Amino acid sequence: MPGHAETLRRTGGREVKSIVFESETIAARVGELGQAITRSYPDGDLLVLGLLKGSFIFVSDLVRKIERPLQVDFLVASSYGRGTMSTGDVRLLYDPETRLEGKHILIVEDIVDSGNTLRRLLALLSERKPGSLAICALLDKVEKHEAFAELKFVGFDAPQAFLVGYGLDHAEDFRHLPFIADLM
Ligand code: IMP
Numbered sequence: 001m002p003g004h005a006e007t008l009r010r011t012g013g014r015e016v017k018s019i020v021f022e023s024e025t026i027a028a029r030v031g032e033l034g035q036a037i038t039r040s041y042p043d044g045d046l047l048v049l050g051l052l053k054g055s056f057i058f059v060s061d062l063v064r065k066i067e068r069p070l071q072v073d074f075l076v077a078s079s080y081g082r083g084t085m086s087t088g089d090v091r092l093l094y095d096p097e098t099r100l101e102g103k104h105i106l107i108v109e110d111i112v113d114s115g116n117t118l119r120r121l122l123a124l125l126s127e128r129k130p131g132s133l134a135i136c137a138l139l140d141k142v143e144k145h146e147a148f149a150e151l152k153f154v155g156f157d158a159p160q161a162f163l164v165g166y167g168l169d170h171a172e173d174f175r176h177l178p179f180i181a182d183l184m
């Protein structure tokens, strides 16, 4: 567990309110998610599709805990500018060239807030006739959205706070923190 001085060194002096998930806690949960995903999928092609940039650390840890053949690709669906509010306007910035038809697609997302990003993305991806379409999110702000069936794997319920670290950013800062912290 990092001390206060170490945290400030990493953030360049910016105070975080509190550490919400320690790196050890995250690692243990990612291991469990990997096992659950390993058990859930029947034979067939599994494509793990990470949403950049927020999922880059989560994807790299998660795929190493999935004990079956799979492929990895990424796409960018951006809904936030420099602020911390969702606009509901989802832009798909990169389309993977990988064929999705007939494959099991597991979308990996850092955090679900309003659910708008994922809802738009699911609509776009389902047009490509995947064999199955499911989501694994590290964090879920459960109170902010209605349930959706595709959200099959969730690491943690997230508090109503703005979280940074382990891939999550605020204006592109803090993605590199090994823990998840409450910024304000
Ligand atoms: P949604 O479309 O409202 O569900 O927003 C989801 C996206 O917003 C995530 O992929 C994140 O990039 C971003 N986001 C939502 N909440 C947070 C947060 O607490 N910290 C950092 N990014 C967040």
Ligand code: MG
Residues within 6 Å of the ligand: 051, 052, 053, 054, 055, 110, 111
């Ligand atoms: Mg994101």
